[in-house]
Amino acid sequence: MTNFLTHESGKHNIRIFERDLSSSQGYSDLNSGKHKLPLTHASSRPPTDGAKYLDSSVCKQSVGDDLTYRFSARFYDLFGSKDDLEFYKELALQSGDNALELGVGTARVAIPLAREGVRVVGIDNSEYMLKVAREKLVKESESVRDLVNLERGDMKKFELGQTFDLIYIPASTFDHCVTDLDRKQCLGCIHKHLKGGGSLAFDIEQATLERPKASWWVDRKEIKEDMMVVRTIFMRRDFDKRICSLDLFFDSYYSGKLVERYHEYGEVAILFKDEVEDLLEQSGFKVEAVYGDFDKSEPQKDSPRAVFLTSKR
Ligand SMILES: C[S@@+](CC[C@H](N)C(=O)[O-])C[C@H]1O[C@@H](n2cnc3c(N)ncnc32)[C@H](O)[C@@H]1O
Secondary structure, three states: OEOOOOOOOOOOEEEEEEEEOOOOHHHHHHHHHHHHHOOOOOOOOOOOOHHOOOOOOOEEEOOOOOOOHHHHHHHHHOOOOOOOOHHHHHHHHHHHEEEEEOOOOOOHHHHHHHHOOEEEEEEOOHHHHHHHHHHHOOOHHHHHHHHHHEEEEEEEEEOOOOOEEEEEEOHHHHHHHOOOOHHHHHHHHHHHHHEEEEEEEEEEEEEOOOOEEEEEEEEEEEEEEOOEEEEEEEEEEEOOOOOOEEEEEEEEEEEOOOEEEEEEEEEEOOOHHHHHHHHHHHEEEEEEEEEOOOOOOOOOOOOOEEEEEEEEE
């Protein structure tokens, strides 16, 4: 089954090609036909471990580990356009004085919230993502800078010594809690850090057994004339282990020549909406609403994600 998605939008000219790999066809197809991309490496099957498949004669290459975002942090905002900002802005403004973001990353959401006057603490376990966030923050006005506090921390084990009106976890970051224990610990910490009646909001990628076991997609961003980054993602879903593994490649081209290739590997949980609802109830939260997307639509079987809005019981 082939599924090509093409998006052309915004100033960056995004193109996405996605293909279901369940039929065991590889990404050599990328280099054929009208979707030809200047990839120098083609294989008849997807890589099982990225490093093995890199051609060291081509360009500078770096192999990352465990989705630390060591290499991808600087590309995150380039590829990370999401449609959740208005949702979190509205929620934060309704919720009260302060908010905590878990897995704050590049402060993609935290900075816009602070621009609206919300005081935000953001924690993340990736020093690389926090570095990008801090670089962005220094460019903000003093009043925005004063409202954002970024800290290195683990969302499964944190103690901040303060409580919040809102805790939010955007961009399917809760999926980074890969075991049941991880998720329980994370929710336990959240419960402790929420004010009475405070809200917890987050989204997960909605899993269904109908989703392909393996797929890949490619996006390309023009950074400026003669400069382009191509991101290729290979995803494999192991429904027995409930783990989704990801190989991410970032290829930088200057004047059409591949000059850098970065690889990172990571694993995230496959979560089902109903089990997350049960877990929330068991962990001391009242599920106020579950949406199928950030437009607050009803969740459907084929909704891209599940968005949870809960309050502390
Ligand atoms: C998909 S990104 C989301 C970044 C940001 N929240 C956004 O919406 O753009 C996931 C983030 O979660 C962070 N992360 C993953 N596991 C974490 C953990 N156990 N504790 C804290 N942060 C974590 C990653 O470093 C990364 O910055």
